[in-house]
Amino acid sequence: MHRTGALYGQxxxxxxxxxxxxxxxxxFLVTEVMFFGGIMLAYAINRHTYFHAFxxxxxxxxxxxxxxxxxxxxxxxxxxxxGVWCAQTSRKQLLxxxxxxxxxxxxVFFGIKYVEYAQKxxxxxxxxxxxxxxxxxxxxxxxxDVTAEELQEEGKRLEEAELGDPNLxxxxxxxxxxxxxMTGLHALHMVIGAGLLLWLLKNSLAGQYDATWNxxxxxxxxxxxxVDIVWIYLFPLLYLIDLHK
Amino acid sequence: MPExxxxxxxxxxxxxxxxxxxxxxxxxxxxxxxxxxxIGGFFAMMIRLHLMTPNxxxxxxxxxxxxxxxxxxxxxxxxxxxxxxxxLGNFLIPLMIGAKDLAFPKINLLSWYxxxxxxxxxxxxMLNGGLDTGWTFYxxxxxxxxxxxxxxxxxxxxxxxxxSILTGLNFLVxxxxxxxxxxxxxxxxxxxxAHYATSIVMILGTPVVAITLALAGMERLFGLGFFNPAxxxxxxxxxxxxxxxxxxxxxxxxxxxxxxxxxLIPTFARKKLFGYHFVxxxxxxxxxxxxxxxxxxxxxxxxxxxxxxxFSFLTFLVAVxxxxxxxxxxxxxxxxSISFDTPMLYAFGFLGLFLxxxxxxxxxxxxxxxxxxxxxxxxxxxxxxxxxxxxVMGYLGxxxxxxxxxxxxxxxxxxxxxxxxxxxxxxxxxFFPQFLLGVMGMPRRYxxxxxxxxxxxxxxxxxASILAIGYLLPMIYLTWAAFYGEVAGENPWPATGLExxxxxxxxxxxxxxxxxxxxxxxxxxxxxDLGLDVPGGHGPRVVAPAHGDD
Numbered sequence: 001m002h003r004t005g006a007l008y009g010q011x012x013x014x015x016x017x018x019x020x021x022x023x024x025x026x027x028f029l030v031t032e033v034m035f036f037g038g039i040m041l042a043y044a045i046n047r048h049t050y051f052h053a054f055x056x057x058x059x060x061x062x063x064x065x066x067x068x069x070x071x072x073x074x075x076x077x078x079x080x081x082x083g084v085w086c087a088q089t090s091r092k093q094l095l096x097x098x099x100x101x102x103x104x105x106x107x108v109f110f111g112i113k114y115v116e117y118a119q120k121x122x123x124x125x126x127x128x129x130x131x132x133x134x135x136x137x138x139x140x141x142x143x144x145d146v147t148a149e150e151l152q153e154e155g156k157r158l159e160e161a162e163l164g165d166p167n168l169x170x171x172x173x174x175x176x177x178x179x180x181x182m183t184g185l186h187a188l189h190m191v192i193g194a195g196l197l198l199w200l201l202k203n204s205l206a207g208q209y210d211a212t213w214n215x216x217x218x219x220x221x222x223x224x225x226x227v228d229i230v231w232i233y234l235f236p237l238l239y240l241i242d243l244h245k
Numbered sequence: 246m247p248e249x250x251x252x253x254x255x256x257x258x259x260x261x262x263x264x265x266x267x268x269x270x271x272x273x274x275x276x277x278x279x280x281x282x283x284i285g286g287f288f289a290m291m292i293r294l295h296l297m298t299p300n301x302x303x304x305x306x307x308x309x310x311x312x313x314x315x316x317x318x319x320x321x322x323x324x325x326x327x328x329x330x331x332x333l334g335n336f337l338i339p340l341m342i343g344a345k346d347l348a349f350p351k352i353n354l355l356s357w358y359x360x361x362x363x364x365x366x367x368x369x370x371m372l373n374g375g376l377d378t379g380w381t382f383y384x385x386x387x388x389x390x391x392x393x394x395x396x397x398x399x400x401x402x403x404x405x406x407x408x409s410i411l412t413g414l415n416f417l418v419x420x421x422x423x424x425x426x427x428x429x430x431x432x433x434x435x436x437x438x439a440h441y442a443t444s445i446v447m448i449l450g451t452p453v454v455a456i457t458l459a460l461a462g463m464e465r466l467f468g469l470g471f472f473n474p475a476x477x478x479x480x481x482x483x484x485x486x487x488x489x490x491x492x493x494x495x496x497x498x499x500x501x502x503x504x505x506x507x508x509l510i511p512t513f514a515r516k517k518l519f520g521y522h523f524v525x526x527x528x529x530x531x532x533x534x535x536x537x538x539x540x541x542x543x544x545x546x547x548x549x550x551x552x553x554x555x556f557s558f559l560t561f562l563v564a565v566x567x568x569x570x571x572x573x574x575x576x577x578x579x580x581x582s583i584s585f586d587t588p589m590l591y592a593f594g595f596l597g598l599f600l601x602x603x604x605x606x607x608x609x610x611x612x613x614x615x616x617x618x619x620x621x622x623x624x625x626x627x628x629x630x631x632x633x634x635x636x637v638m639g640y641l642g643x644x645x646x647x648x649x650x651x652x653x654x655x656x657x658x659x660x661x662x663x664x665x666x667x668x669x670x671x672x673x674x675x676f677f678p679q680f681l682l683g684v685m686g687m688p689r690r691y692x693x694x695x696x697x698x699x700x701x702x703x704x705x706x707x708x709a710s711i712l713a714i715g716y717l718l719p720m721i722y723l724t725w726a727a728f729y730g731e732v733a734g735e736n737p738w739p740a741t742g743l744e745x746x747x748x749x750x751x752x753x754x755x756x757x758x759x760x761x762x763x764x765x766x767x768x769x770x771x772x773x774d775l776g777l778d779v780p781g782g783h784g785p786r787v788v789a790p791a792h793g794d795d
Contacts, residue, residue: 010346020348020422031452038456042471128468170476177469
């Protein structure tokens with residue numbers, strides 16, 4: 001189909017094109033809800049059945065890093081929303097700034113996530129043959145990044161958890177299946193989102209978006225906010241299971 | 246033939262592989278689903294030949310397991326699910342609503358490429374070790390124990406799922422935002438309503454099977470444990486998630502076919518469809534209730550009796566809208582001026598076979614009888630009556646009906662009628678004996694059976710060879726007709742839809758001028774433009790036959 005300016009040939013008006021694209025993105029987000037819904041169901045059932053193992057797994061995560069990442073993502077949602085506003089009000093240069101800020105915050109998130117993942121690998125917390133939920137407690141020298149105090153606390157909790165669930169090793173792997181499955185899928189969505197933002201940035205630097213046509217910014221914004229919301233669910237589901245202790 | 250149309254607008258392989266024209270993409274899909282249909286058909290023939298003798302001489306048990314698994318995978322994921330939506334739906338929805346194209350032509354092309362990539366992964370699995378888990382991929386067989394190439398097949402089906410999601414998304418948006426002036430919701434052809442309902446199932450169900458297969462795949466490759474009992478995971482959870490999509494998937498296969506039948510019957514009965522609003526609403530009802538019946542595949546897994554009772558009740562409930570449609574189609578025939586052109590023969594075939602398939606479904610939804618016939622050939626016969634007798638009959642009827650629109654040329658009528666009869670007879674010969682086998686207790690998926698069942702198996706195999714001829718014939722003469730058939734003209738039947746208000750084959754942009762719709766669907770009485778001998782307004786009920794002097 002031929003394209004005249006921003007208008008593709010299959011549409012009659014920009015308004016129709018905007019309605020179609022926006023509706024399309026909302027429908028896509030519905031499919032995303034169903035997609036994450038499947039793994040969240042698996043999480044919910046297993047957490048209910050093996051609460052001790054899930055609480056123990058949750059204890060090994062770093063609340064500090066998780067909370068920082070939550071703030072980073074919330075900030076990126078704010079810069080994204082500002083970007084949408086800039087596009088709607090034809091603030092072209094500011095739009096590029098905010099898009100760049102959103103991308104930068106996305107990469108900060110990846111950096112922190114990388115630190116967390118690396119820790120899990122070093123601490124033998126990846127499901128598989130060498131998985132050991134008590135690895136750091138039993139090999140304190142192999143986990144120099146965990147303080148003695150923290151290890152003592154973790155050891156105490158491990159004892160409790162082992163009392164509560166005699167098959168803790170197996171069931172803790174289910175927690176980490178959920179952890180890697182859910183955060184991995186979320187990170188994959190972030191990578192796609194970062195790609196979309198780079199594309200927006202390219203177009204925005206070329207001055208394509210203004211008050212008459214800014215729908216791509218709008219719908220990528222929808223996607224980015226959705227990915228943030230997924231994290232807003234993942235953070236309590238994975239990090240805060242046993243916080244009341 | 247018109248001088249300029251979508252087929253000769255541009256030439257060369259690039260003009261096809263990079264096209265964003267929904268009509269060309271439909272033809273790309275037609276070629277690829279036909280390819281998978283014959284692959285799946287080959288596996289089916291291997292199964293039937295093997296079962297000619299009770300002792301299992303022809304294939305080893307391992308080979309036999311691979312044959313029925315790959316038959317199911319090829320037919321369900323790569324033929325039945327995309328067949329009507331991605332071929333006929335893709336071609337017709339923009340034409341029927343008076344649009345130039347789907348809302349997202351590039352995403353439409355992307356969906357075909359995704360389908361092809363998924364297909365390549367699955368073919369790779371079939372050629373490198375095959376697949377022996379059954380098309381249902383039940384865990385932990387598929388995740389821990391199977392020695393076949395499960396991983397590439399799971400990856401392939403996961404990928405192909407996104408082609409289905411994108412098609413559904415595109416249809417939903419197109420139907421919402423791209424309708425021509427005057428094309429109100431209740432003037433839409435029922436084919437479009439059926440695809441609307443199908444698209445809802447596609448976008449809500451497919452992501453669930455995607456995540457389920459992703460989890461199963463990661464379990465096989467990386468040792469995740471949700472479905473692995475050794476780690477405390479639950480294989481039944483896999484079944485729940487799998488059937489949450491795979492039961493509604495049955496409606497992805499049958500709803501579009503129902504949409505085709507809703508077009509064929511008014512056209513060849515020369516009558517407005519009886520109870521238009523009810524048929525449209527029944528499509529939506531099937532889509533919604535269809536999501537609430539999945540555990541009827543799991544009545545013998547030891548689930549709670551109360552859950553089973555509820556799901557049994559809901560299974561009976563989902564039969565109601567299907568029955569509403571069947572009654573409405575039959576009521577449309579009453580007092581109509583019926584002609585027996587090939588598409589109508591397929592519609593009649595659909596009515597009879599879908600009726601049998603639907604009613605035997607109730608035996609399986611009923612708790613007591615299900616335990617008796619669960620996993621027997623009764624189940625196999627039942628779902629083939631729905632999927633072949635229903636979905637494929639509708640697909641072929643639709644292909645014949647719209648072939649003059651797609652290619653601009655008519656197929657050979659008498660040969661086509663003979664093929665339709667061959668198909669009908671071959672189909673019943675193949676699958677009716679399987680109902681009897683099932684009631685007598687022959688389990689499905691077994692590679693040997695007691696000798697007293699042999700006569701029915703021989704009948705079934707003989708029927709399958711007739712059926713194969715019934716499939717080959719249309720493939721040959723439709724291809725021939727695309728090049729050498731009689732020129733069809735704009736509206737050969739004539740039928741009432743907007744797609745018949747443009748030249749055949751249509752222009753790339755479908756209509757020279759965007760049409761304005763001033764009539765209701767299937768309203769033969771107020772359509773002087775069709776050239777029928779019908780007085781306008783409230784004329785006599787019966788008008789001239791559709792075609793020829795039948």
